[in-house]
Amino acid sequence: MSAADGSDAGDAGDDPIGYFIEDMELHGKSRRTRAEYGRVLRRFEAFLADPSRGPGGGSIAPAAASHRDCMAFVHALRRDPDLADSTTATYAAYLHRFFAYMTQVGAFDANPMALVMEELDERIDTDPTRREISVPQMRSFVAEIAHPLERALIVALLKTGMRVGELCNLDLRDVALSRNLGGVATDTRAQLDGRPDSLFVASEPAVDESYNGEERTASNKRKRGTVVPVDDELAETLLRWLAIRPDAASPADPLFVGTGSGWGERLTPEQVGRVVRSHAEEAGWYEPGAGAAENVTPHYFRHFFTTHLRDRTGDRGVVKYLRGDVGDDIIDTYTHNWGDNVRETYERHIYSLFNEDAGARRVGST
Incomplete structure (x- = not known):
């Protein structure tokens, strides 16, 4: 974005953030x-605005923030146990772009994040070396999870590589299985027609926006919607969950809902994170403050999926398709020949989480 679009920096007024977001819309941001x-x-x-948190001990506006204020904010992010270092780096980049733009259009005098970003480049590893967990170790980990909901959450993350927000945003219409869904009636999406035993992960859901009749608490970050195969093991796990799943409180009919205090309500990424953390702590895979290099979190399962499936297939394209990391030109190649390029490759190589054999069979096979 640039000042050459005719934006009047004087309109920033008392809400520079709102001004920046409006300009993002004018520049075509989604x-x-x-x-x-x-x-x-x-x-x-x-x-x-919180006097107890900033280094100066007072309440200030974004336009008055110094590099010390920005660094204090980034430090607070790094202490948040729910944020990976890579997420902290992303948030810092958002802040940097905000200040750079507001400085460019003349609303702010300087960009205090410029110096902070230089320091972050040295202090934050955006692609940390993670704990190495073998498939047999992960198989033993899954075997200890008895609760149908918790088992379904973790197996779904491990078998699909989707983000935790994408998992939480799944509705029943996003699921197509050959077997009966435990008496649960579903009208699946058109994208799943002719593709049984699969999930559809959409790209549209966003935080605080209504989608399929419900305001969402998480965003999907896919460049485009993706059809992901479901093997026998994931199908079995989902069916066991659906057999006890409470009626959903939302008309969107979420796939994963609470069975405790939030009975029937869509699960949030924070709730899924607590489930994963609890089991990871029992396995000795989570230590408060240890960071992404040591701790097993929902995002770790995406890393596990990527690493092991890529090593088994030798096909980065299929793995990137399943992760939702590719643009329209590449995704169309796999979408048009989904059965050969995606399903068959996935079924041949996806690791088993229940048995000793190397792969998991297609639903309904012998």
Whole structure:
């Protein structure tokens, strides 16, 4: 974005964040992107407004923030146990772009994040070396999870490589199985027609926006919707969960809902994170403050999926398709020949989490 679009920096007024988000819309940024920036920038604004948190001991506006204020905010992010270092780096980049733009259009005098970003490059590893866990070790880990919901959450993450927000945003219409869904009636999406035993992970859901009749608490970050195969093991796990799943409180009919205090309500990424953390702690795979290099979190399962499936297939394209990391030109190649390029490759190589054999069979096979 640039000042050459005719934007009047004087319109920034008392809400520079709102001004920035509006300009993002004018520059064609998606609602999901604007929502992500808005959430992080409002968190920064709230941090500055709290006199007990900033280094200066007072309440200030974003326009008055110094590099020390920005560094204090980033330090607070790094202490958040629910944020990986890579996520902290992403949030810092959002803040940097905000200040750079506001400086460029003349609303702010300087970009205090410029110096902070130089320091972050040295202090934050955005692609940390993670704990190495073998398939047999992960198989033993899964075997200890008895609760049908908790088992379904973790097996789904391990078998699909989807993000935790994408998992939480799944609705029953996003599931197509050959077997009966435990008496649960579903009208699946058109994208799943002719593709039984699969899940559809959409790209549209965004934080605080209504999708399929429900305001969402998480964003999907896919470049485009993706059809992901379901093997026997994931199908069995989902069926066991659906057999005891409470009626959903939302008309969107979420796939994963609470069985405790939030009975029937869509699970949030924070709730899934607590489930994973609890089991990881029991396995000795989580230590508060240890960071992404040591701790097993929902995002670790995406790393596990990517590493092991890529090593088994030798096909980075299929793995990137399943992760939702590719653009329209590449994804169309796999979508048009989904059965050969995606399903067959996946079924041949996906690791088993229940048995000793190397692969997991297709649903309904012998």
